[in-house]
Amino acid sequence: MNQLTHFDNSGNAQMVDVSEKPVTAREATAHGSITMNAEAFAAVKSGTVKKGDVLGVARVAGIMATKRTSDLIPLCHPLPLTKVNIEFKLCPERRVVEVLCTVKTSGVTGVEMEALTGVSTALLTIYDMCKAVDKGMELGEIYLVEKTGGKSGHYIRAEGGYV
Secondary structure, three states, X not given: OOOOOOEOOOOOEOOOOOOOOOOEEEEEEEEEEEEOOHHHHHHHHHOOXXXXXXXXXXXXXXXXXXXXXXXXXXXXXXOOEEEEEEEEEEEOOOOEEEEEEEEEEEEOOOOHXXXXXXXXXXXXXXXXXXXXXXXXXXEEEEEEEEEEOOOOOOEEOOOOOOO
């Protein structure tokens, strides 16, 4: 039996039928990071990037992206999001900005893709706003931290992830 629900028995891509699933509270948190040179990190930290408030713009971009996930990922269902939160953690010892995106809804399918899309877009926005200072920035460590709700239940990423 096919375990991948986005394919029918013939192997064709399909949007999953969720019409019979019960509405439940669902929440997902995703993580991502961007590493940059000392000059770019100092500019982000001090708010002196010429394009403006990097973290403020990245927050809004991430929130906006969560609401457009189904426009970007072909088989995602459009969802009525009830809460989106983007948090940043500055890690000066590594010159890293970490991003957490938490998304909530009450619905019949989860919000993992929305959380991952929000993180990714926030990171891309940071890159765009800082690329004049550092074109060598590295985006990475994008993963699902935790999710609740739905048939598969509560998921928490193992410490250290895949090793």
